[in-house]
Amino acid sequence: MSKPLVQHCLELLSRLSLPGLYRLGNLLAFFLGNTPNQVSRQARQNIDLCFPELDRGERRKLYRESIRQTCYALVELGAVWCWPIDRIERRITQVEVCDSFMQSTRGRIILAPHLGSWETLAVWLGSHVNAMFLYKRRKNKVLDTVVKQARSRSGGEPLPTKKHGLRRALVGLRQGGSLMILPDQKPPSNKARIESTFFGLRAPTTTLVQNMCSKLECDVFIAVVYRSAGGEFSLCIEPLERARLAGDKIESALYMNQQIEKRIGRARGQYQWEYRRFSNRVYEPLKQAAASCEPD
Numbered sequence: 001m002s003k004p005l006v007q008h009c010l011e012l013l014s015r016l017s018l019p020g021l022y023r024l025g026n027l028l029a030f031f032l033g034n035t036p037n038q039v040s041r042q043a044r045q046n047i048d049l050c051f052p053e054l055d056r057g058e059r060r061k062l063y064r065e066s067i068r069q070t071c072y073a074l075v076e077l078g079a080v081w082c083w084p085i086d087r088i089e090r091r092i093t094q095v096e097v098c099d100s101f102m103q104s105t106r107g108r109i110i111l112a113p114h115l116g117s118w119e120t121l122a123v124w125l126g127s128h129v130n131a132m133f134l135y136k137r138r139k140n141k142v143l144d145t146v147v148k149q150a151r152s153r154s155g156g157e158p159l160p161t162k163k164h165g166l167r168r169a170l171v172g173l174r175q176g177g178s179l180m181i182l183p184d185q186k187p188p189s190n191k192a193r194i195e196s197t198f199f200g201l202r203a204p205t206t207t208l209v210q211n212m213c214s215k216l217e218c219d220v221f222i223a224v225v226y227r228s229a230g231g232e233f234s235l236c237i238e239p240l241e242r243a244r245l246a247g248d249k250i251e252s253a254l255y256m257n258q259q260i261e262k263r264i265g266r267a268r269g270q271y272q273w274e275y276r277r278f279s280n281r282v283y284e285p286l287k288q289a290a291a292s293c294e295p296d
Contacts, residue, residue: 004142010150013078018091018231021078025071033067039274043067045286046273050199065269072227073117073272080119081150088123092225094234100219101237107173107218109209111240113184113260114272116226119151120233122180124225126154129178132169133158156180166208173216180223183209184260186277195279196253199261202279205253213246220245224263227270236263 003011013021032040043066047059054062080088101108110125112118125131133151137160138144148158157172159165169179187193187206196205213220223237244255264271276283 004146006143006146010078010082010146013075014082016078018076018079021075022072022231025075026068028075029064029068029071032071033064039070040067042276043070043273045283046275046277048286049201049278049282050273051268062269063273066271066273069227069270070272070274073119076117077119077150080117080123081153085123085127085154088120089127091231092120092124092233092235093228094232096235097237098221098239100239101221104219105176107176107216108178109173109212109218109220110178110180110237111183111209111220111222111256111260112180113222113224113263114182114275115260115263116224116267116270117233118182118225121223121225121235122151122156123154124235125178125180125223126152126156130172130176131156132172132177132179134161134165134169134179134181135159136161170212170215173212173218179212181209183256184277185275194249194253196250196257198257198277201282203257203277203282204279205257207249207253209245209256210247210249210252213242213252218242222259222263224266226267 013024016024040063044063047063047066051059051062108129112121122131122133125133133156135147135151135158138147151158159168173179183206184198185206186204192207192211193204194207196203198205209220212218220240220242221237222240223235226234226236228234240259241255245252
């Protein structure tokens with residue numbers, strides 16, 4: 001069976017070094033950052049909303065860095081999804097993993113916000129612990145297959161965010177497995193969520209972490225792979241307070257969002273500001289302001 005086009009593109013990208021891939025990412029970022037498109041528009045809106053204390057020049061600098069880092073995340077998939085696992089791990093030159101993570105004998109929930117190279121984090125987890133990854137199924141079956149194969153090749157088990165996937169995750173955690181969750185997406189209205197705050201703004205937040213922590217005796221961590229200079233990575237895994245995550249849903253969501261904010265503060269430009277993270281009413285004043293600026 002012939003390979004899908006996306007697989008050919010990834011393999012072509014994988015022939016480049018990480019610095020070479022990032023040079024390609026710079027070209028893509030220049031295009032995205034200087035043309036009207038949904039990616040750049042959403043990033044600009046989120047940065048304006050979250051950092052009103054920054055002057056216009058500082059916000060514009062952060063916006064351009066965010067676009068650049070998002071393009072890096074895209075082009076580096078050629079390396080992260082196609083290179084031999086040991087070659088990827090050699091690029092992780094700084095590892096700060098708390099002792100409790102490696103010593104834990106019970107299930108681990110690992111929160112991985114959209115910060116830095118979370119795909120590299122998935123590779124590292126798959127080769128070091130009995131890892132599971134929650135993911136949203138793609139409508140395109142070919143693309144869905146490519147994503148699942150790429151994320152499972154280091155030993156991890158991709159699980160869809162459906163009832164049977166969540167049941168499998170609970171079983172795996174009870175057996176001492178590790179579950180990686182991306183906790184900072186805006187949950188659909190038909191999913192378990194609660195209204196919380198993120199950078200002081202109203203943000204629908206998943207209650208999945210609270211639900212799991214309240215049902216399980218587990219350990220909880222937050223993990224980030226930051227990009228460093230020269231195509232290298234820095235891994236950081238830190239413990240979180242399970243009791244706070246397992247308690248009241250409002251307090252749990254707020255604590256989780258605050259912990260994500262703390263990690264973003266270490267590398268603001270590496271967060272994916274291109275997500276529509278907040279409630280629709282948060283964006284409404286920006287839409288009205290933009291409409292008022294349009295010529296009659």
